[in-house]
Every structure is written in structure tokens, then in C-alpha cells.
Amino acid sequence: MSEKYCYNLRHGLSFHQKNIRFCTTLQLGEIISIYEEKPKELALKIQETRRIIKKNLDNKIIPNGCENCRYRIQECYETEKIKRIDLYYWYHCNCGCFYCSYRDETKGEFSDKIKEGNPVIYKTIEELYRLDEIDKNNLFVNFGGGELGVLKEFPKLINLFLKNNVESIWCETSGIRYSKELAKALEKGKAGLSIAICSGSPETYKKIKKRDKYTQVLNNLKKYINAASKCKTNPNNASRVISKYIILQGFNNNVNEIDKWLIDSMNIGIKQVEISMEFCWGIHTKKGEKVEDYNYELFEYTEKRCKQLGLALKKNETSLAIMKEGIY
Numbered sequence: 001m002s003e004k005y006c007y008n009l010r011h012g013l014s015f016h017q018k019n020i021r022f023c024t025t026l027q028l029g030e031i032i033s034i035y036e037e038k039p040k041e042l043a044l045k046i047q048e049t050r051r052i053i054k055k056n057l058d059n060k061i062i063p064n065g066c067e068n069c070r071y072r073i074q075e076c077y078e079t080e081k082i083k084r085i086d087l088y089y090w091y092h093c094n095c096g097c098f099y100c101s102y103r104d105e106t107k108g109e110f111s112d113k114i115k116e117g118n119p120v121i122y123k124t125i126e127e128l129y130r131l132d133e134i135d136k137n138n139l140f141v142n143f144g145g146g147e148l149g150v151l152k153e154f155p156k157l158i159n160l161f162l163k164n165n166v167e168s169i170w171c172e173t174s175g176i177r178y179s180k181e182l183a184k185a186l187e188k189g190k191a192g193l194s195i196a197i198c199s200g201s202p203e204t205y206k207k208i209k210k211r212d213k214y215t216q217v218l219n220n221l222k223k224y225i226n227a228a229s230k231c232k233t234n235p236n237n238a239s240r241v242i243s244k245y246i247i248l249q250g251f252n253n254n255v256n257e258i259d260k261w262l263i264d265s266m267n268i269g270i271k272q273v274e275i276s277m278e279f280c281w282g283i284h285t286k287k288g289e290k291v292e293d294y295n296y297e298l299f300e301y302t303e304k305r306c307k308q309l310g311l312a313l314k315k316n317e318t319s320l321a322i323m324k325e326g327i328y
């Protein structure tokens with residue numbers, strides 16, 4: 001029996017802004033490439049590196065960047081194919097969240113202009129399909145990075161995955177620009193999305209996001225819920241459209257704002273909400289400090305209110321892991 005060690009090393013592939021890796025965790029892990037190759041060479045390099053890592057793991061050799069990782073997932077499969085692709089390879093966004101982890105790169109700039117991210121990615125994924133490196137019927141795709149609504153190749157990528165019978169596509173989006181392709185994937189029961197609205201009023205939204213788009217985002221969320229509700233194969237498909245709230249000290253860490261957020265979410269037909277602490281920015285600015293009490297209190301409060309309102313609640317998993325340890 002081989003040493004499997006981590007799901008991401010066995011089945012993950014993560015396209016980042018500066019490199020390609022196996023995972024999208026705060027640990028970072030092993031790097032495969034820094035985008036110096038053309039798509040065909042890149043796909044072959046990914047294939048080759050995945051073989052080497054597997055052989056090393058079979059011989060109990062763990063990659064340097066992975067030692068003592070607290071994010072590794074030990075649940076692995078017998079197949080060696082890629083089952084998860086993370087797409088975090090661009091910075092461009094139409095929103096200006098003050099807590100954005102890309103602020104060092106973007107300098108807080110944002111725009112509604114549609115821009116190309118990295119055209120190599122589409123062709124590389126096409127090539128990986130051709131090499132039979134991807135588990136066609138069981139692929140999970142995760143879009144993060146900047147904003148997918150202003151990423152030029154987003155519609156093309158969605159269509160490539162749908163054509164290849166993707167199992168599920170998860171999208172983190174600002175929700176400012178409506179995407180027809182995302183709605184199409186939702187309608188087919190092949191996607192889910194999360195919009196971190198982080199507020200229950202236009203005023204708080206603008207303070208956090210630097211855009212006056214609260215009502216527009218709620219309207220787009222409603223359109224996505226309608227699209228998801230049309231799915232013929234999953235009666236609970238609408239619960240895959242999630243309204244998210246990241247607790248931000250001095251901006252929204254109070255029960256009044258949480259109440260307004262829950263009510264507005266409920267009124268547009270949201271079935272599931274998510275609560276999270278701010279760990280990316282938090283770890284960046286408070287590393288080693290104690291997690292503040294208000295995070296625990298507001299998680300508890302949100303749970304109580306969701307039960308009263310009949311909303312399903314997702315508690316962000318990374319937040320729970322950090323809150324359990326009690327230290328950023």
C-alpha cells in the first residue's frame with residue numbers, strides 16, 4: 001500500500017498568479033512551474049512532476065513545502081488522475097475590498113474593464129484533457145483569484161469544463177457583473193457560488209468594498225438563485241448559491257449588521273449563508289496573536305439567528321480550524 005499523504009499532492013492542481021502548484025492553501029506547498037513553458041510543454045511538465053511526486057510519496061519522501069502542513073487532506077483515491085483544479089491565476093477585480101489579500105500586487109486598484117488573465121491556462125487544461133491526466137467525470141473546479149466577471153477567458157473555460165462533463169465548478173465572485181455562463185452552469189446543476197457581501201446595508205458595503213453596488217449585487221444574487229432553481233436534477237440546487245459574511249473588525253463585527261444581512265439574504269431567496277472570520281488578512285497582520293472573542297460570539301449568534309430564520313448555515317472551515325487553535 002503506497003503512502004498517500006495528501007489529496008492535493010495526489011489529485012490537485014492549482015494555477016496561481018506566479019506559479020503552478022498542487023494546492024491553494026496558506027501553506028503553499030511544492031511548485032511545479034513558473035509559467036516559462038508553452039502549453040504543450042507545460043502539460044507534459046505537470047504530468048512528469050505528478051509522476052515524480054507519486055514515486056517519492058511511495059518511498060515516503062514528502063516534498064519540502066509540505067512538511068508539517070496543517071491543511072493537508074488525507075482522503076485519497078486509487079486513481080492518480082487530477083480531480084481538482086484551482087484557478088487563482090489573475091489579480092484583476094472590479095471591487096476594492098480593503099482586506100483583499102492581493103492588495104500588495106493591485107495597490108488597491110480595480111476597474112470594470114474586462115482583461116485577459118493568462119491565455120496559457122486554457123490551452124494547458126485542454127492539453128491535460130488530451131493526455132488523459134484529468135479524471136473527466138469527477139473533476140471539481142474552484143475559481144478564486146481576482147474577479148471572474150472581468151476575466152476575459154472565463155466563459156471559454158466554463159464551456160471547456162462543461163463540454164468535458166465536469167462534476168462541479170465552485171466560484172467566488174464579487175457579484176458586481178452578472179455572468180451568463182455561470183448562470184448556465186448553475187442551471188445545469190454543475191456549479192455553485194459564493195458572494196462575500198459582508199454587509200446588510202449599502203453604507204457598510206461601500207465602506208468595505210469601495211463600491212456603491214450593494215443593491216446591484218443583491219439583484220445579481222437573486223438572478224443566480226433563479227437560474228440555480230431551474231435545475232432539473234437537484235431540487236436543492238438553489239442552496240449552492242451562498243451569501244457570505246466575513247467578520248471585519250471595526251466595519252461589520254456587530255449583531256445589527258449581521259441581522260440586516262440575514263434578512264436581506266432571506267428576502268431575495270437565499271437558502272444558505274456562510275460566516276467566516278478574516279483569516280487571510282488576519283494572518284497577514286496579526287500572525288501569532290489571539291483570535292478575538294467577537295469572532296466566537298458572532299459565529300454563535302449567526303447560528304442562533306439562522307435556526308430562527310430557517311436558513312442553512314455554513315461555517316467556514318479554515319476559520320473553524322484557526323478558531324479551534326485560538327491563534328492567528
Ligand code: SF4
Nearest residue numbers: 006023029066069072
Ligand atoms: S501537504 Fe499541505 S502544502 Fe502540501 S499539497 Fe497538501 S495541502 Fe498543500
Ligand code: SF4
Nearest residue numbers: 093095097100146174
Ligand atoms: S472581491 Fe475578492 S479579489 Fe476582489 S477586491 Fe474583494 S477580496 Fe479582492
